[in-house]
Amino acid sequence: MEFHFPPVADVMKLRFVSYIILLLILGSCSEDTQIQAPTAYEFVPPAHFGDNFDIPSDNSFTIQGIELGRNLFYEKNLSRNGQVSCGSCHQQSKAFTDGSKFSKGVDRELTDKSSMALVNLVWNTKFFWDGRAVTLEEQSLQPIADHIEMDLPLDEAVERLTNSESYKQQFFSAFETDEITADLIAKALAQFMRTLVSSNSKYDQFLLGQGELTEQEKLGMNLFFTHPEPSTGLRGGNCGDCHLNILTSGDREGYQGFHNNGLDTENNLEEGLMSVTAKAEDKGKFKAPSLRNIALTAPYMHDGRFATLDEVLDHYNEEIRISSTLDVLISDATNLNTKSDEQVLLGLTDEEKEAIIAFLNTLTDDEFISNEAFSNPFRP
Template identity: 35%
Template structure:
């Protein structure tokens, strides 16, 4: 009798699982606006998932080619060993695959290199948002003492004494004398042409706008379940929303190491506002399988431990005796709460992240 009951229970489980899978197929075969409502930690309605499409550029072919040449030329670093492409590698979605960026003289920075794409979709740049525009961002690594360590005045002097570059800028901008504004514009002209990662997700979400039934058939059972969890129970769209899969905002995720070795004060280093201590910009998850390690300090090298951290309610460091009374000790955002995901659900989320 016990064996019969066990068999019946097993059959019930299999039927339930099949129905759940069929239900997901049906839900996600509908137009995107009819998908199950997304769930967020604070109850806001997130931007719907959509393909990341470039914003039109007015740059000419000459300007784009000039920007690409500059992007790949170590002439913009003090010792002529580092270019923009040294940290932003084309095959790695214009990231470098390292925990922290490496600059001139083999110096190691304290932050992970962000990937480059969709630059006109961002409202700020760098992990701390210290640049407000792409043209402002383009020049900062050149002067950064750890990255390229070349004063902008010296960089422009080098370019203006180069016959090739003077001719290239004259062709691109109608001026032989190269200014910092022209240098930034050329770099950004090229960066605007960098497409989002070519991924199964990008193809899926683009097709979902026109032929949702065909689109959902592209995903495996685990990938489809991962998509659903991403949008609902896991509450990932609290911060990772829209085409960019980022809310363009800053949050304390708990990895600031405030008052300890390797401390990183995050956004407050730029704003000088104590309320911004430990805040970092939400990264895009597009191409995330190619842009590890992850987090601002490259802490995670595998998806599962990272998801398990969020599943447990995030990392919430406590003040030690030294800073127990410090009123500015950063508190992890309340947007991160325990999720109660099962092992199978975590596996499904990993499957989804792998196609982003």
């Protein structure tokens, strides 16, 4: 067989052209595979909320981290049987509660607490009804591992996500590492949950001078934020003492946001905050939750015992139970006589209770419960 070779000059030209083509190909591949750093997300708090919050220095916001956290929040494969996600107990349409007295876990077994609303969490420093978590990162992993809620060991959660090419790419985009860890799962979830800000209710518009409240709503607002003085006849609903600012929640100074609000007598008190602090004076105290979107988050209290806001007002107005750790803000306001069976309670009229409920309805933020950025990315 005879082979024909081109002249030497032509060979040199061919080699040169091939080298140029190779460089172009490599350059193109380099551009395609260049590592893109996560894109910073600028968190801008509502102007009337203030900046009394902290973002962990090791978990700053990124667009990729928030989106990964959103996917993980709704990822049912983070439960043992693949049937439950964080979003199962925290539904956007219900202001991230689930409408049940107690939530259902992987085997439809009931938890022992009502699902808390997730809103404006970046201004909070204690989480769960008993305050056992002090960061959102810590909070986010506990339901996954809890034997009733999602019942998935964290090492198995890591393994499941590692076996997903999609999640491997998402973690790499968010955190620039090939290794998925429980710590990174927590960071992504925390980033997403910190974006759950509700700030466009009728009440917000009133505060910003962009809308008005009705006379009934104004009366309710004034009653809500007034600490009554029985001795002078000053009337008030005493709500703002515990739900103490425009966020209607507060816990940044120690455990000041935790209260025994008179749900039970001494012999029936649950441990509550005492399970965290081991202090007897904290028995029966629970976190005062945000009242944002409160009209959507029934039933109420840590054990979901009240089905309606009317029942809640009835409790504070005439059904306070006396115990040694009853919050002084309540006993002072209601002039309770703890040494007899007589109790002089708030004494709100039906008109005043209706006004407070009308005000509470102004805390509903329709934009928050319909915001696509907070929605389930896996829904049909």
